[in-house]
Ligand SMILES: [Zn+2]
């Protein structure tokens with residue numbers, strides 16, 4: 017009995033040895049995978065430093081990407097400004113004070129998420145490091161935004177808000193075009209990066225007040241001479257909607273050149289912007 021038991025015992029390590037082979041090859045594969053990921057993403061998530069473990073060229077982890085706070089559904093029907101707690105009056109469109117005053121020259125504007133937290137950092141990465149996969153990821157979010165609209169999206173061309181020529185030369189690219197180009201491709205619309213131009217550079221000083229923001233972009237954009245704008249429905253793309261002054265100035269230039277409609281789309285929406293709140297009106 018003792019021998020039998022010992023022979024079973026002696027057989028045991030061999031039986032255990034059989035499954036140990038695939039285990040070691042699995043761990044080899046896992047190590048190779050980790051090595052590949054560390055080659056592709058040596059620095060981890062560019063926002064929180066967490067190790068990036070999935071096959072994506074966006075250098076931001078899924079926790080950070082899912083932390084972006086979507087703009088609330090209760091929002092101004094024209095400019096998309098979130099209006100928490102507001103109620104639609106029977107038969108009346110829900111409009112923020114600025115849109116009740118017909119402030120903007122664009123027909124509609126919508127944004128993907130609120131400009132705060134990780135999204136501020138993500139936009140800085142796009143803006144200063146030209147991370148194209150991030151631009152494509154943002155473009156996908158804008159596609160979801162326009163596809164979800166009940167009234168559909170009527171557009172003929174996609175146009176990025178332009179930088180001044182000199183600024184674009186210094187930077188080497190326009191961050192808005194990193195979003196608008198893949199967006200146009202996904203929507204199967206022509207991308208017209210040269211339809212609009214910025215004729216006056218942004219002032220170097222930090223703009224603080226609402227008036228300064230509006231003043232700095234008033235008349236700063238024009239359509240390029242010779243470009244066909246007449247009757248076009250334009251999808252205008254930018255990274256951040258702060259006061260709406262930039263989209264407004266671009267929309268004015270497009271409308272003067274004969275554009276039929278202008279729909280603004282931005283990744284982020286500043287909600288703590290210097291527009292007066294409803295109690296101040
Ligand atoms: Zn992260």
Ligand SMILES: [Zn+2]
Pocket residue numbers: 092093094095096097111112113114115116
């Ligand atoms: Zn509004």
